[in-house]
Amino acid sequence: MPVLRFLWILILSVLATGQVWAAGPQHPVLLLTAAEAPPLRQALADPGQYPLLTESYAALRARADAVLAQPITVPVPKDPAGGYTHEIHTRNYYALQAAGVAYTISQDPKYARFVRDMLLAYSKLIPTLKNHPEAKSSSPGRLFHQALNDCNWVVYSIQGYDAVHDFLSPRERRQIEDGAFRPMTRFFTQDLKSWFNLIHNHGVWAATAVGLTGYALHDQKLVNMALRGTQNDGKSGFLAQLSQLFSPDGYYTEGPYYARYALSPFYLFAQAIENNQPELRIFEYRDQILRKALDATLQLTNTDGRFYPLNDALKEKDWTTRELVAALSIAAQRYGPDNTLLALVRQQRQVLVSPGGLLLAKAMQQAGPTLPPYARRSLLYRDGAEGTEGGLAVLRTGPLAAQTSLLFKYTAHGLSHGHYDKLGLVLYDQGREVLPDYGAARFLNVEAKEGGRYLPETKSFASQTVAHNTIVMDETSHFGGKESEAEKHAGQAWFSDLSKPNAQVVSAKANDAYPGVQLQRTVVLVQDSTSGKPLVFDVMRVAAPASHQFDLPFYYQGQLISTSFRYQRAAAEQRPVGKRNGYQHLWQEATSQPGAGSATLTWLDGPQFYSLTTATDSATRLVLARIGANDPNFNLRPEPALLVRRQLQTGVFASVIEAHGEFNPIAETSVGSRSNVAAVTVLFNSPDATVVEVRLVRGGRYQLAIANQDAAATTAHEAAYAGQTLRWQGPYQLRHLPE
Amino acid sequence: MPVLRFLWILILSVLATGQVWAAGPQHPVLLLTAAEAPPLRQALADPGQYPLLTESYAALRARADAVLAQPITVPVPKDPAGGYTHEIHTRNYYALQAAGVAYTISQDPKYARFVRDMLLAYSKLIPTLKNHPEAKSSSPGRLFHQALNDCNWVVYSIQGYDAVHDFLSPRERRQIEDGAFRPMTRFFTQDLKSWFNLIHNHGVWAATAVGLTGYALHDQKLVNMALRGTQNDGKSGFLAQLSQLFSPDGYYTEGPYYARYALSPFYLFAQAIENNQPELRIFEYRDQILRKALDATLQLTNTDGRFYPLNDALKEKDWTTRELVAALSIAAQRYGPDNTLLALVRQQRQVLVSPGGLLLAKAMQQAGPTLPPYARRSLLYRDGAEGTEGGLAVLRTGPLAAQTSLLFKYTAHGLSHGHYDKLGLVLYDQGREVLPDYGAARFLNVEAKEGGRYLPETKSFASQTVAHNTIVMDETSHFGGKESEAEKHAGQAWFSDLSKPNAQVVSAKANDAYPGVQLQRTVVLVQDSTSGKPLVFDVMRVAAPASHQFDLPFYYQGQLISTSFRYQRAAAEQRPVGKRNGYQHLWQEATSQPGAGSATLTWLDGPQFYSLTTATDSATRLVLARIGANDPNFNLRPEPALLVRRQLQTGVFASVIEAHGEFNPIAETSVGSRSNVAAVTVLFNSPDATVVEVRLVRGGRYQLAIANQDAAATTAHEAAYAGQTLRWQGPYQLRHLPE
Known part of the structure; x- marks a missing residue:
């Protein structure tokens, strides 16, 4: 039945748009690949089968639907964090990512149209931008007051683009790539080159933004810069960050609060690398440093799940934070599900709509109401x-x-x-x-x-x-x-x-x-x-x-x-x-x-x-x-x-x-x-x-x-x-x- | 079977002590009467029948057993609140009360012997006492730094005495009454006469101490002083307190924190009055002022159950406090159980082992897992x-x-x-x-x-x-x-x-x-x-x-x-x-x-x-x-x-x-x-x-x-x-x- 339904939706979408564009490898290619979608669709076909996956998908769709229901709003950047334009652009990139997944799973063209229209709007805005009026740091942003948030924008928005890529006409793709994503990656790798090459959590986000864009745009040069720095010498970029920011035990040098923040791009980019350059064996890198890093970050929480506030840290932040949701689902896919983390998964109340998220949702179903405790050790x-x-x-x-x-x-x-x-x-x-x-x-x-x-x-x-x-x-x-x-x-x-x-x-x-x-x-x-x-x-x-x-x-x-x-x-x-x-x-x-x-x-x-x-x-x-x-x-x-x-x-x-x-x-x-x-x-x-x-x-x-x-x-x-x-x-x- | 078991215990206790003394009306007469014990025994015979009653009785027995397991300790008063002798005497009076109920229900003579031996020890200590060395207020205590706590001691200890009265020899009774309780009531009504006659929460505790003692000792003079003041003119004492401390709406003039504290003696003494002088129709007094007072005290809590801290108040105090446990059980017996209070009863996790407590435990069984909410109104x-x-x-x-x-x-x-x-x-x-x-x-x-x-x-x-x-x-x-x-x-x-x-x-x-x-x-x-x-x-x-x-x-x-x-x-x-x-x-x-x-x-x-x-x-x-x-x-x-x-x-x-x-x-x-x-x-x-x-x-x-x-x-x-x-x-x- 799901196959029939899929075909039916496909036909509908062809009727709606008049055409389906498909050239090169089938998209999406980044975090959730085209080949991984059918089993997820099947798992979601019966809502009672894996409730956690069902709820996660519903939440994700709701996030997209809430923004979809309103006119596309892409305001000229003006406000600092907490202000109107900051919150709107943040809301937008989460919605783009969510709509992308919703499209991949449901094939409902309304999501593809939404992503297209919003990214077209961004492709007109972004080329007009200078530094943000509230920019105060040495790494000013354009959409946001700091470039770090611009990286966040790319990391999430490019997932939306990747998901609807095959839906778009070549002309639309060119407009979006040239108007939105290429200016952004140029901004990071040229205007902010020394910042881009930092071994620092900002650098990890920047590398991930550029690397994901590279894979989505099939631009290996961008990918290489992301992996090995703008000089392609390996002194900076993602691999250097993986080598230098973590100790052999997985301790992140900025402390657990920033480990939590950096784990998100580390896992997202690693997931895209594994999907596109599996020969790099990124999840085995440095004796599974990504696994150790996740383990150390979880251990460096107090009994209530709050991160130990070493160095600059906000004390309220705890391990239900969305960055760890992504890391847990990807780790489950790459290292196998760890049942001692199910209690945390239950607190987080969501998983990625991905093969790893499906594994966790299955494990949760099998575990029953009493979950094994997560043990914090000396x-x-x-x-x-x-x-x-x-x-x-x-x-x-x-x-x-x-x-x-x-x-x-x-x-x-x-x-x-x-x-x-x-x-x-x-x-x-x-x-x-x-x-x-x-x-x-x-x-x-x-x-x-x-x-x-x-x-x-x-x-x-x-x-x-x-x-x-x-x-x-x-x-x-x-x-x-x-x-x-x-x-x-x-x-x-x-x-x-x-x-x-x-x-x-x-x-x-x-x-x-x-x-x-x-x-x-x-x-x-x-x-x-x-x-x-x-x-x-x-x-x-x-x-x-x-x-x-x-x-x-x-x-x-x-x-x-x-x-x-x-x-x-x-x-x-x-x-x-x-x-x-x-x-x-x-x-x-x-x-x-x-x-x-x-x-x-x-x-x-x-x-x-x-x-x-x-x-x-x-x-x-x-x-x-x-x-x-x-x-x-x-x-x-x-x-x-x-x-x-x-x-x-x-x-x-x-x-x-x-x-x-x-x-x-x-x-x-x-x-x-x-x-x-x-x-x-x-x-x-x-x-x-x-x-x-x-x-x-x-x-x-x-x-x-x-x-x-x-x-x-x-x-x-x-x-x-x-x-x-x-x-x-x-x-x-x-x-x-x-x- | 319970009747046989009772007889068997009776025989055992006769064998153990050599005699059973019974003269005058059968005790207990105060809060739980001899006639009310058999149905409670029956309700407790099957532990699964009324779990809340079973647990309450178990907790009460545990409180007695914990003190029973140790040598009788009746130290010379020395320390202020929080100090050793203060805490021991407090622990003792709760244990005496608990052992009394345990004896009434189980007829196990170990409880009676414990109450007897501890009260005999007090009857030797109390006559030797002057004012407490840490006494600093105008109403100094003897066992405690303030007379208020001495009243608490009498209110709880006299319940223990009442419960084992029939077990004691006339000579033991005389020793305990003359050595412990009469000196205490003389202390309150003579040495501290003007304090005793206060219209104030201390006065309510004092009246209750003297009134309960009067009923237990069959001394109507004491009862009358408790009801109408030492001058027997009705200008002070319990009835005046009921008339003057509450408004017609049940608002207690000292505010909700002290209302909570005063409700305990108000309800305890009222219960003893109803059991001994039902013609006073105390629960109907002033258009059911006791019911209104309880209702107002509950309404004057915040959503988390904490009493509004008007006037002198400790902000942590909430409605799970033991004083309200007693009031709720007695109110259920006298005014009928109120299902909107069951959510509170569940939070309190206990009821009195009394006919009212049994009613609440039954109502809880009938209500099922979802209890009606308690509505706080304007x-x-x-x-x-x-x-x-x-x-x-x-x-x-x-x-x-x-x-x-x-x-x-x-x-x-x-x-x-x-x-x-x-x-x-x-x-x-x-x-x-x-x-x-x-x-x-x-x-x-x-x-x-x-x-x-x-x-x-x-x-x-x-x-x-x-x-x-x-x-x-x-x-x-x-x-x-x-x-x-x-x-x-x-x-x-x-x-x-x-x-x-x-x-x-x-x-x-x-x-x-x-x-x-x-x-x-x-x-x-x-x-x-x-x-x-x-x-x-x-x-x-x-x-x-x-x-x-x-x-x-x-x-x-x-x-x-x-x-x-x-x-x-x-x-x-x-x-x-x-x-x-x-x-x-x-x-x-x-x-x-x-x-x-x-x-x-x-x-x-x-x-x-x-x-x-x-x-x-x-x-x-x-x-x-x-x-x-x-x-x-x-x-x-x-x-x-x-x-x-x-x-x-x-x-x-x-x-x-x-x-x-x-x-x-x-x-x-x-x-x-x-x-x-x-x-x-x-x-x-x-x-x-x-x-x-x-x-x-x-x-x-x-x-x-x-x-x-x-x-x-x-x-x-x-x-x-x-x-x-x-x-x-x-x-x-x-x-x-x-x-």
């Missing part, structure tokens, strides 16, 4: 193309639904969106941010917030070192806050041991953040048997050539409940903590000189109490701060922080962070509102080794001994303190001493 | 025993799941927990607080926050006028912030019209908040056909004998997105807005003199944009403020506000508040981020009438005309402005003028 990712530029540790513990996750960042800088946060920590307790990362200062697509672009406070605050949970010397950021300098140096993995689920250890160094200053941070995620939630031991060691001021900030969320120390509160006048490098954005709410011992800060976030306990000496100062000073346009969120400040040449910041107790205002119970940690003490610190002790309120203590200069498994270390000598072998020793 | 509640002391309006619109709710408060003061917020507004959009009420400054049961008591900032900030969305004159609170003065005056309903779902209107006055100053506020909840979400028109009229400074604060939540006006931001130094009456707690973040016209502030809360647009004149000043100054212990939440400040003798503050657009960071779309309101203008203001115009961006305008001196339906009014004369009849006229 992981060590190397950064850098060779895996030699530091890395990122993710330590996790607890049942899947109530996981604690500790991120420890000692990666390379991460290109233009990188933050100056070597050895930074981010801690989550389920969906709650215990030690948050600020992310970027940006309100995506909100026109009133500078057209939805990155706000100035991203540079002046969010990317600065003091905006992170890591150490700052002399109120200056790592590498002097200079990207060119930061790009030269990565952190360094020192040692790690994930073999013991109840005590996962990672140690890393950063010896270039400040000239001549050695920084080493060691974290342990300890599942203590007497408390339900884990303890995070955090030992930051500093060794400088001379005495300096060091600040170790800990950001938190929620309400301060109690402190073990007295403080002087800024009651009737409040001033910033400092003058520059992000400090000018912190209100100084209170200061304290707690004296030697341990200082504990307890806060409440929702139903959960949290405490941070840090070792103090007689000169330690504490600053309670809140983001928001020198923020002329209210662009910053007023979140609180504790800064531990010490003047020293060499020394150790030792702290424990923990969740404890429960606040239940409905049952009117409040239990365990006090920290389980009695004291944190630095017992010993030498160039060779550091020993820290954590005493618990319930009795018992932990001793963590760390090797600073020689992390070999067989090297013996010793530390003498308080009349005793501790000896151990290897990079670290964690002892639990019951009372 | 309502006008009168306040005061006679219904003459102002009131509270709740205007609602939108589908149940996405309701907008506007509260307008012109009640009486509300006793010692009342706030100085005459004519205050609170606005909700589904679960989001658009114009929030701060509630109280308190962290319930969090020991580190002053033992979980009300914090000093409740008086110094949260109860002050400037902490609310209502008008403040000369930076002083209504009634000079004096409770005694505030208790003399209520607001005054002026006119209202809920007959048009798309334009609900309420107007009220407060002419005593400041000497000689007339305040009138009129609000309209407008469902404009061109925008999805409603508009709130807000017209606050002021007429004073001389010129004064008036501030109208609007609190909001989330991030400031844009303003239509320029402002001077406190960049590097921040000071409080004022010196006293709550102003000392507001940081002045920015100020503006916007000039004549309209000023719009737009903010983002989650996915939703909100705007406030207010009419300004050349002298209007705007203050952007944030809570948190002069807060030495970080007790306040740092929430933002806009204060509209004008110097005037008579004038009108006219504003529109609206939700608009959507921010979707996952789909990366942002639509409608600008206000739909083009301008708000005061066209006319005289002693007789006020006319305000609201112009929409999409074209069209509204004109709202308000009668200020004569609200009779037949009175004609006119207002002349801009060369035209507007004439209307009656208290108001709202016209929509399409462009």
Whole structure:
């Protein structure tokens, strides 16, 4: 029956247009090929057979139909992100892509006519365009304020063109190719040549736009530029991007938020390459780097699916984002469906209308209502193309639904969106941010917030070192806050041991953040048997050539409940903590000189109490701060922080962070509102080794001994303190001493 | 079979204890009578018959079993709320009550022995007690820091005693009655006599404690004191409380948060009265005031079930609270089950193990999986025993799941927990607080926050006028912030019209908040056909004998997105807005003199944009403020506000508040981020009438005309402005003028 129906539609469409043009290979050729359409049509013939595919196709058609129902609107570009013309052109390219698929599946000529008419309109507009009036970056766009969005436009619109190619007359094709797509690819590869050749997420989108256009227009020159750069030397272009932007483990150097964004063109272009140049074996490239990249991007989400907001990132973004829908369907086609991802597919509620989407829809049908859980594991990712530029540790513990996750960042800088946060920590307790990362200062697509672009406070605050949970010397950021300098140096993995689920250890160094200053941070995620939630031991060691001021900030969320120390509160006048490098954005709410011992800060976030306990000496100062000073346009969120400040040449910041107790205002119970940690003490610190002790309120203590200069498994270390000598072998020793 | 089993258990228990004491009427007599036990036993015999009852009984037994499994612990009182002894004594009284019901149903003597042994321990402790060491209020407790908690202890423990009464030897009974319960009731009725006689939620708990004890001990004198006060004159006690604390509509004068708390003893004592003195017909009292009170308390919750935080209130508290579980089961028994409450019962996941609980469990079985929705309606509640002391309006619109709710408060003061917020507004959009009420400054049961008591900032900030969305004159609170003065005056309903779902209107006055100053506020909840979400028109009229400074604060939540006006931001130094009456707690973040016209502030809360647009004149000043100054212990939440400040003798503050657009960071779309309101203008203001115009961006305008001196339906009014004369009849006229 479907075949008959198809023939009937074909006849109708011939009658409607008077002709069917077909020359060269049958289109579409890009993401969904002409040969792949019939089985999809069959799968969709019975709507109940694969509901997920049916719904995805219906959603896609609805997206096209909504725009189809209105007059073609192709306005002269005027507005920034969030504004009218921006939103219309964005809507249009999604509609072009959707109508293309709808035409491929249904062969209903109304979709082909829609794509034709809209692309003809664009082919008249585009040649008239200069740079966008709101363009402000070094890569201005024409349809949009930045060229990146112009690339998005091409990537989606060319799919629409590819789908209706055989429907168009040669003259229409020429008009559209010469009026819309060739000017665009010329714009990218000539006017913006150096930008096009960047190894950067923009570059991936640009290469994909040009590469897809090349395949659709049967212009192998364009394809080659996309694959190997405008010089065709392989120093830039898609293959170089695949080689350089991911580490051998699949970690994307800009961080997970941009990995998510780049995965979309990576997978789309790879899919077109496989369909057109299968001999490149692109999905096997670099030992299946595309598979590893997807896996790493998914692992770098929190329990609620939100991407860890390392570097410039919007914290709301989660893994249901459309970029991952495409990647999951294509990965299913090329690597086979992975049933542990079905729970995510169900959240996304859509698949591509493609062979991969069909595979996922089938797998979903077979899986039934209870899907296997997606397991987030403890992981060590190397950064850098060779895996030699530091890395990122993710330590996790607890049942899947109530996981604690500790991120420890000692990666390379991460290109233009990188933050100056070597050895930074981010801690989550389920969906709650215990030690948050600020992310970027940006309100995506909100026109009133500078057209939805990155706000100035991203540079002046969010990317600065003091905006992170890591150490700052002399109120200056790592590498002097200079990207060119930061790009030269990565952190360094020192040692790690994930073999013991109840005590996962990672140690890393950063010896270039400040000239001549050695920084080493060691974290342990300890599942203590007497408390339900884990303890995070955090030992930051500093060794400088001379005495300096060091600040170790800990950001938190929620309400301060109690402190073990007295403080002087800024009651009737409040001033910033400092003058520059992000400090000018912190209100100084209170200061304290707690004296030697341990200082504990307890806060409440929702139903959960949290405490941070840090070792103090007689000169330690504490600053309670809140983001928001020198923020002329209210662009910053007023979140609180504790800064531990010490003047020293060499020394150790030792702290424990923990969740404890429960606040239940409905049952009117409040239990365990006090920290389980009695004291944190630095017992010993030498160039060779550091020993820290954590005493618990319930009795018992932990001793963590760390090797600073020689992390070999067989090297013996010793530390003498308080009349005793501790000896151990290897990079670290964690002892639990019951009372 | 149950009868045989019962006999068998009876025999066993005789064997175990050597005797069964039974004299006088068979116990229990309080909430669940001996005669009511057999049908409950039968209903529980098959666990699958009424799952909700089965689970409730299992939970209750588990609560008893958990404490039973440990040694009896009756510590000498020492700690404040949230501390060890507080939590243990609280746990104990719940366990005593639970074990009592478990014994009544199961007749398992282990429960009776547990209640006996624990009460014997209390009977030794209680006579030794003086005031609690942490007692700080004028009504100190003995077991707890405040007598209120001692009353809670009696109310629950006496149920345990009542249940095992027949199991105890006369000597044990004497020991427990003379050692535990009589000292407690003497303490309440003699040592704390004036407190006991208060018409206040504490008084209700005290009366219930003494009344239940009276019935259980067959001491009618105690019962009479509980019903009619220690002087037996009916000026205080339970009946006076029922008469005076509720308005004829069931509105509880302290507000919904305390209504929830008081409903528990009201229903518990009423249940015992009905079981012991049915001739009082307590559930029919005041035209079924108990039914009306429950209905009003449920209606005064937001869509998410949280109680509106009027007066001192904890904002987290919702209608799943245990107090309402008891009230719902008892109401079902006495007034018949109400199927529209089954959705709430399902959320609560428990019922009383009682005839009413059985009715609810049966209704739940019959209802099936899809329960009828609970409908929150637009309502006008009168306040005061006679219904003459102002009131509270709740205007609602939108589908149940996405309701907008506007509260307008012109009640009486509300006793010692009342706030100085005459004519205050609170606005909700589904679960989001658009114009929030701060509630109280308190962290319930969090020991580190002053033992979980009300914090000093409740008086110094949260109860002050400037902490609310209502008008403040000369930076002083209504009634000079004096409770005694505030208790003399209520607001005054002026006119209202809920007959048009798309334009609900309420107007009220407060002419005593400041000497000689007339305040009138009129609000309209407008469902404009061109925008999805409603508009709130807000017209606050002021007429004073001389010129004064008036501030109208609007609190909001989330991030400031844009303003239509320029402002001077406190960049590097921040000071409080004022010196006293709550102003000392507001940081002045920015100020503006916007000039004549309209000023719009737009903010983002989650996915939703909100705007406030207010009419300004050349002298209007705007203050952007944030809570948190002069807060030495970080007790306040740092929430933002806009204060509209004008110097005037008579004038009108006219504003529109609206939700608009959507921010979707996952789909990366942002639509409608600008206000739909083009301008708000005061066209006319005289002693007789006020006319305000609201112009929409999409074209069209509204004109709202308000009668200020004569609200009779037949009175004609006119207002002349801009060369035209507007004439209307009656208290108001709202016209929509399409462009």
